[in-house]
Amino acid sequence: xxxxxxxxxxxxxxxxxxxxxxxxxxxxxxxxxxxxxxxxxxxxxxxxxxxxxxxxxxxxxxxxxxxxxxxxxxxxxxxxxxxxxxxxxxxxxxxxxxxxxxxxxxxxxxxxxxxxxxxxxxxxxxxxxxxxxxxxxxxxxxxxxxxxxxxxxxxxxxxxxxxxxxxxxxxxxxxxxxxxxxxxxxxxxxxxxxxxxxxxxxxxxxxxxxxxxxxxxxxxxxxxxxxxxxxxxxxxxxxxxxxxxxxxxxxxxxxxxxxxxxxxxxxxxxxxxxxxxxxxxxxxxxxxxxxxxxxxxxxxxxxxxxxxxxxxxxx
Numbered sequence: 001x002x003x004x005x006x007x008x009x010x011x012x013x014x015x016x017x018x019x020x021x022x023x024x025x026x027x028x029x030x031x032x033x034x035x036x037x038x039x040x041x042x043x044x045x046x047x048x049x050x051x052x053x054x055x056x057x058x059x060x061x062x063x064x065x066x067x068x069x070x071x072x073x074x075x076x077x078x079x080x081x082x083x084x085x086x087x088x089x090x091x092x093x094x095x096x097x098x099x100x101x102x103x104x105x106x107x108x109x110x111x112x113x114x115x116x117x118x119x120x121x122x123x124x125x126x127x128x129x130x131x132x133x134x135x136x137x138x139x140x141x142x143x144x145x146x147x148x149x150x151x152x153x154x155x156x157x158x159x160x161x162x163x164x165x166x167x168x169x170x171x172x173x174x175x176x177x178x179x180x181x182x183x184x185x186x187x188x189x190x191x192x193x194x195x196x197x198x199x200x201x202x203x204x205x206x207x208x209x210x211x212x213x214x215x216x217x218x219x220x221x222x223x224x225x226x227x228x229x230x231x232x233x234x235x236x237x238x239x240x241x242x243x244x245x246x247x248x249x250x251x252x253x254x255x256x257x258x259x260x261x262x263x264x265x266x267x268x269x270x271x272x273x274x275x276x277x278x279x280x281x282x283x284x285x286x287x288x289x290x291x292x293x294x295x296x297x298x299x300x301x302x303x304x305x306x307x308x309x310x311x312x313x314x315x
Contacts, residue, residue, distance in 0.1 A: 102134070228290030
């Protein structure tokens with residue numbers, strides 16, 4: 001006669017489940033796409049592991065509640081929050097925790113109306129689009145403006161609270177923004193905090209990581225630095241990190257876009273025969289022409305001045 005605890009001996013192949021879900025492919029893609037961010041990648045792997053084990057438990061009919069999956073991503077601009085949200089949406093879909101795996105990315109303007117009766121339909125329409133996937137709300141703290149008694153953000157928050165609780169098996173909400181402002185937002189809205197189970201902080205990149213990001217971006221575009229341009233860009237990064245409006249990988253991408261424009265202008269002005277090497281190589285002069293070096297020198301001399309900063313982020 002079989003024993004009462006035979007179910008305890010039932011074997012289930014975790015590696016086979018991992019292969020069939022193709023989650024590992026998403027995690028490897030995340031590793032390839034994003035330089036560094038080891039703490040973030042670790043948390044995403046842990047979450048994927050939790051969901052995989054939960055799926056196995058369901059297959060063996062082990063009773064348990066579906067894990068709460070709403071998240072908070074905090075960090076400075078350009079640290080990969082949106083990219084990680086996209087990969088998280090894929091993981092949820094492949095492990096059958098979401099129907100579609102799509103990501104709907106919004107800000108306050110997409111959710112909050114300008115007059116009475118406008119906010120509820122706007123918020124509900126966004127939620128309808130996001131159902132079955134992930135709703136990513138960037139700079140979520142702008143939904144809450146207590147200093148303005150005529151602001152309608154609180155109405156949007158109340159609708160989100162209901163959906164996060166009542167539809168958590170069909171929608172995952174990720175709230176994102178600067179850490180200090182998100183902390184204030186959660187303190188002011190304890191109902192939101194109680195529904196967010198996963199808080200992930202995105203650290204700023206180091207200079208070496210930013211340079212590796214630049215190399216990766218150039219590779220994807222079929223460009224390369226000359227040896228002299230590499231040295232110039234490392235110096236660019238060092239200075240740019242000290243200036244206002246620095247946005248991590250976003251600033252790096254902007255700098256490379258400007259460098260490509262300068263390279264194209266140089267080749268156009270030369271009007272001669274070009275080799276493949278000419279077309280794909282960024283030279284030092286394309287980097288050193290950035291006004292970042294001028295702004296950095298002004299700061300070094302203590303004469304940055306309001307006029308220099310008023311022009312916005314340097315390229």
